[in-house]
Amino acid sequence: MPFINIKITKEGATAEKKAELIKGVTDLMVSVLGKNPQTTVVIIEEVDTDNWGIGGLTVTQRRLQNH
Amino acid sequence: MPFINIKITKEGATAEKKAELIKGVTDLMVSVLGKNPQTTVVIIEEVDTDNWGIGGLTVTQRRLQNH
Amino acid sequence: MPFINIKITKEGATAEKKAELIKGVTDLMVSVLGKNPQTTVVIIEEVDTDNWGIGGLTVTQRRLQNH
Amino acid sequence: MPFINIKITKEGATAEKKAELIKGVTDLMVSVLGKNPQTTVVIIEEVDTDNWGIGGLTVTQRRLQNH
Amino acid sequence: MPFINIKITKEGATAEKKAELIKGVTDLMVSVLGKNPQTTVVIIEEVDTDNWGIGGLTVTQRRLQNH
Amino acid sequence: MPFINIKITKEGATAEKKAELIKGVTDLMVSVLGKNPQTTVVIIEEVDTDNWGIGGLTVTQRRLQNH
Numbered sequence: 001m002p003f004i005n006i007k008i009t010k011e012g013a014t015a016e017k018k019a020e021l022i023k024g025v026t027d028l029m030v031s032v033l034g035k036n037p038q039t040t041v042v043i044i045e046e047v048d049t050d051n052w053g054i055g056g057l058t059v060t061q062r063r064l065q066n067h
Numbered sequence: 068m069p070f071i072n073i074k075i076t077k078e079g080a081t082a083e084k085k086a087e088l089i090k091g092v093t094d095l096m097v098s099v100l101g102k103n104p105q106t107t108v109v110i111i112e113e114v115d116t117d118n119w120g121i122g123g124l125t126v127t128q129r130r131l132q133n134h
Numbered sequence: 135m136p137f138i139n140i141k142i143t144k145e146g147a148t149a150e151k152k153a154e155l156i157k158g159v160t161d162l163m164v165s166v167l168g169k170n171p172q173t174t175v176v177i178i179e180e181v182d183t184d185n186w187g188i189g190g191l192t193v194t195q196r197r198l199q200n201h
Numbered sequence: 202m203p204f205i206n207i208k209i210t211k212e213g214a215t216a217e218k219k220a221e222l223i224k225g226v227t228d229l230m231v232s233v234l235g236k237n238p239q240t241t242v243v244i245i246e247e248v249d250t251d252n253w254g255i256g257g258l259t260v261t262q263r264r265l266q267n268h
Numbered sequence: 269m270p271f272i273n274i275k276i277t278k279e280g281a282t283a284e285k286k287a288e289l290i291k292g293v294t295d296l297m298v299s300v301l302g303k304n305p306q307t308t309v310v311i312i313e314e315v316d317t318d319n320w321g322i323g324g325l326t327v328t329q330r331r332l333q334n335h
Numbered sequence: 336m337p338f339i340n341i342k343i344t345k346e347g348a349t350a351e352k353k354a355e356l357i358k359g360v361t362d363l364m365v366s367v368l369g370k371n372p373q374t375t376v377v378i379i380e381e382v383d384t385d386n387w388g389i390g391g392l393t394v395t396q397r398r399l400q401n402h
Contacts, residue, residue, distance in 0.1 A: 001175065001276075001277065001320065001322055001327070002274060002275060002276045003137055003175060003177070003274075003275040004272065004273070004274050004275075005272070005273045005275075006270060006271075006272050007244060007270060007271040007272075007273075008269075008270045008301065008303070009269065013301060015117045015125070015127065017300055017301060018117055018118060018125065019117075019120070019124070019125045019127075019128060020300050021296060021297075021300045021301065022120030022123065022124070022125055023120075023123045023124070024296040024300060025120075025293060025296060026120065026122070026123035027123065028289060028292040028293060028296070029289075032285055032288050032289045032292060033276065033281060033285060033289065035276070037122055037123050038121075038122045039121075039122075039173070039175075039322065040120075040121065040122070040123070041119070041120065041121050041135065041137060041173075041175065042119075042120040042121075043074060043114055043118060043119055043120070043137070044118040044119075044120075045114070045118070045246075046118070047244055047246070050216045050219055050220075051219060051244060051245040051246070051247070052242070052243075052244055052245075052269065053220070053223030053224075053226075053227065053241075053242065053243040053244070053245075054239075054240075054241070054242050054243075054269055054307065055227070055238055055239045055240075055241070056223065056224045056227035056228065056238050056241070057220070057223070057224070058216070058219065058220045058223055059269070060216065060220075061220060068142075068143065068186065068188055068193070068376065069140060069141060069142045070140075070141040070338055070376060070378070071138065071139070071140050071141075072138070072139045072141075073136060073137075073138050074136060074137040074138075074139075075135075075136045075163075075167065075169070076135065080167060082251045082259070082261065084166055084167060085251055085252060085259065086251075086254070086258070086259045086261075086262060087166050088162060088163075088166045088167065089254030089257065089258070089259055090254075090257045090258070091162040091166060092159060092162060092254075093254065093256070093257035094257065095155060095158040095159060095162070096142075096155075098158075099151055099154050099155045099158060100142065100147060100151060100155065102142070104256055104257050105255075105256045106188065106255075106256075106374070106376075107255070107256070107257070108253070108254065108255050108336065108338060108374075108376065109253075109254040109255075110208060110248055110252060110253055110254070110338070111252040111253075111254075112246075112248070112252070113252070119135065121135055121173065126135070141378060149318045149326070149328065152318055152319060152326065153318075153321070153325070153326045153328075153329060156321030156324065156325070156326055157321075157324045157325070159321075160321065160323070160324035161324065171323055171324050172322075172323045173322075173323075174321075174322065174323070174324070175320075175321065175322050176320075176321040176322075177275060177315055177319060177320055177321070178319040178320075178321075179313075179315070179319070179380075180319070181378055181380070184350045184353055184354075185353060185378060185379040185380070185381070186376070186377075186378055186379075187354075187357030187358075187360075187361065187375075187376065187377040187378070187379075188373075188374075188375070188376050188377075189361070189372055189373045189374075189375070190357065190358045190361035190362065190372050190375070191354070191357070191358070192350070192353065192354045192357055194350065194354075195354060202309065202343075202344065202387065202389055202394070203341060203342060203343045204271055204309060204311070204341075204342040205339065205340070205341050205342070206339070206340045206342075207337060207338075207339050208337060208338040208339075208340075209336075209337045209368065209370070210336065214368060218367055218368060221367050222363060222364075222367045222368065225363045225367060226360060226363060229356060229359040229360060229363070230343075230356075232359075233352055233355050233356045233359060234343065234348060234352060234356065236343070240307070240309075240389065242269065242271060242307075242309065244271070253336065255336055255374065260336070283385045283393070283395065286385055286386060286393065287385075287388070287392070287393045287395075287396060290388030290391065290392070290393055291388075291391045291392070293388075294388065294390070294391035295391065305390055305391050306389075306390045307389075307390075308388075308389065308390070308391070309387070309388065309389050310387075310388040310389075311342060311382055311386060311387055311388070312382075312386040312387075312388075313380075313382070313386070314386070
């Protein structure tokens with residue numbers, strides 16, 4: 001019955017990659033903690049780089065600096 | 068002062084249905100726990116079916132299998 | 135498959151009240167949005183009044199002021 | 202290593218304002234709690250006014266009433 | 269820079285199991301999405317079985333029924 | 336009406352420090368985005384160092400390594 005919320009920056013992760021991630025995280029909940037996969041919920045949230053900050057700068061700002 | 072976050076798959080819930088849900092949840096906080104409705108906040112997040120997994124599959128994949 | 139996260143201040147809600155709230159919210163997801171109750175997950179988080187702020191004051195501070 | 206999630210109604214906050222908010226919150230984590238800014242993550246989520254309720258009404262409904 | 273929040277029922281997961289889960293999820297973010305592990309944050313929240321509901325019943329209630 | 340959720344490792348932040356943080360974040364929502372402080376909610380969650388991972392290790396493990 002675990003619930004997993006994954007937040008990543010929005011930069012074009014494909015449906016296939018997201019499905020692979022959901023499968024992988026679900027498998028881990030089973031193999032590590034013995035959870036029931038049928039009630040394991042995984043939600044992926046993709047966040048605009050203007051809305052994600054680390055080190056006091058948005059990801060948008062950090063990428064501009066790195067150019 | 069409760070805060071309620073509702074996550075559902077994004078599939079066309081109307082503004083009317085969402086308003087009805089917000090009203091219903093707020094009323095419950097009052098009737099069950101005696102909370103003040105004026106400071107009860109309810110947020111609904113609608114998540115793409117590619118980004119929601121259960122049982123190791125995305126909702127998109129599950130619906131394709133059920134066809 | 136909805137997921138609902140309820141945050142309230144920690145002040146002795148009984149297991150019975152919490153069960154009643156979980157039942158009520160689950161019923162709403164069914165009656166308003168037609169969701170499947172079997173995959174509706176509700177989680178209640180109880181937060182210390184020192185850790186909850188509104189209007190720039192913690193709930194602990196607000197209650198002291200109201201005495 | 203703190204993680205801060207800010208939810209606001211979606212109403213046109215500019216990238217500059219969001220960057221200013223992220224900088225301000227990060228600085229607070231450093232000045233108040235002595236946290237390392239380099240591992241302080243701030244995420245802003247902008248929520249549609251149809252999906253945000255307070256006092257049992259959506260923000261959309263409240264604004265219509267106030268006209 | 270991903271952020272992953274895992275919610276499970278509180279029932280004695282050991283520090284070793286939790287560390288194994290954190291390692292596994294971090295590795296997945298790297299292998300599936302090419303994320304930087306150094307800025308991947310994973311937080312595990314353990315929730316009392318009175319506070320976790322599924323199918324309209326708390327986990328505490330469901331376990332009593334299954335006895 | 337903003338909602339801010341701050342997650343930090345549990346290591347003895349005092350009630351005074353937490354109140355200062357809540358005040359500071361609320362003031363920022365007012366000064367940067369013009370939000371109403373009276374409906375600004377800030378919640379601080381303190382997470383055990385066994386339950387917080389970064390770089391694939393729990394904070395507990397990282398601190399042991401640094402000794």
